[in-house]
Amino acid sequence: MNKHPLRAITQTDIETYARDGVVLIKNMLDDEWIECMRAAIDRAVAEPEAHGILSISHGPMTSICYMSRNIPAFLDFALESPIGEVVGRVIGADTIRFYHDHLFVKPPRSPKVMTWHCDETAWPVTGEMVPNIWTAFSPINGENGRIEYIAGFHRYCVDRNTHFGFTQDQADGVCPDFEAERDNPDFPFRFVTFDMEPGDAVIFHPLTPHFSKGNMSETEARVGLAVRVFGDDVRWWNPPYKAGIPGLEPQPDGLAPEGDLFPVLWRRAQN
Numbered sequence: 469m470n471k472h473p474l475r476a477i478t479q480t481d482i483e484t485y486a487r488d489g490v491v492l493i494k495n496m497l498d499d500e501w502i503e504c505m506r507a508a509i510d511r512a513v514a515e516p517e518a519h520g521i522l523s524i525s526h527g528p529m530t531s532i533c534y535m536s537r538n539i540p541a542f543l544d545f546a547l548e549s550p551i552g553e554v555v556g557r558v559i560g561a562d563t564i565r566f567y568h569d570h571l572f573v574k575p576p577r578s579p580k581v582m583t584w585h586c587d588e589t590a591w592p593v594t595g596e597m598v599p600n601i602w603t604a605f606s607p608i609n610g611e612n613g614r615i616e617y618i619a620g621f622h623r624y625c626v627d628r629n630t631h632f633g634f635t636q637d638q639a640d641g642v643c644p645d646f647e648a649e650r651d652n653p654d655f656p657f658r659f660v661t662f663d664m665e666p667g668d669a670v671i672f673h674p675l676t677p678h679f680s681k682g683n684m685s686e687t688e689a690r691v692g693l694a695v696r697v698f699g700d701d702v703r704w705w706n707p708p709y710k711a712g713i714p715g716l717e718p719q720p721d722g723l724a725p726e727g728d729l730f731p732v733l734w735r736r737a738q739n
Contacts (some may be wrong), residue, residue, distance in 0.1 A: 597699025
């Protein structure tokens with residue numbers, strides 16, 4: 469199983485992420501990782517309540533978090549796979565800590581639509597270095613529900629100190645519904661999406677809006693494992709609408725995450 473990415477992270481990867489808030493990393497994992505994690509995913513899907521915490525999107529698709537606390541392969545994936553190094557090099561961090569994992573399995577003919585949202589809405593922290601690395605463990609395409617992103621919108625949010633809540637009366641209201649902008653020639657941002665193969669990964673900024681349709685395939689599930697991580701600028705921030713972390717009391721605002729629940733995945737070598 470590869471500890472380092474199968475191909476080097478390039479300056480183009482770094483610049484794409486900075487500009488668009490999302491970048492595709494092809495061929496991140498070798499076949500051993502793919503086989504190992506598919507077996508672990510099958511185990512989690514068979515008994516989701518026993519092996520993770522059900523997300524609000526669980527139902528028409530399997531959507532569970534914190535499998536790493538119950539199935540060793542998920543923790544091994546966080547600690548021993550290339551994901552920490554890949555994210556750290558792409559976002560320019562010196563240290564990457566584990567936050568949590570989230571499994572999404574959208575079965576054939578699932579109607580589940582994930583409406584436009586930003587992940588930062590839920591995380592009880594502030595800072596830009598809270599990306600999501602979403603790894604494919606099945607083919608991902610337009611038929612089975614690939615994710616779409618609004619490239620560049622993260623900079624709009626950062627520059628204006630905009631934060632979204634879960635309802636209109638929280639923070640700056642809910643994330644815009646970008647469906648009305650699809651055919652707008654004056655829309656200043658781009659819709660981007662990626663076909664993926666098992667072992668490919670997408671890294672996206674916590675303020676990058678994203679969306680996915682239902683799975684229209686008759687035979688192909690859409691299987692993705694998200695791992696959320698903490699980088700250098702992350703500090704606890706606990707407005708009432710933020711989600712808590714199971715097993716952890718809210719931490720004082722302004723402190724950096726540390727401790728056994730958030731192990732270091734990667735550190736940049738110092739010259």
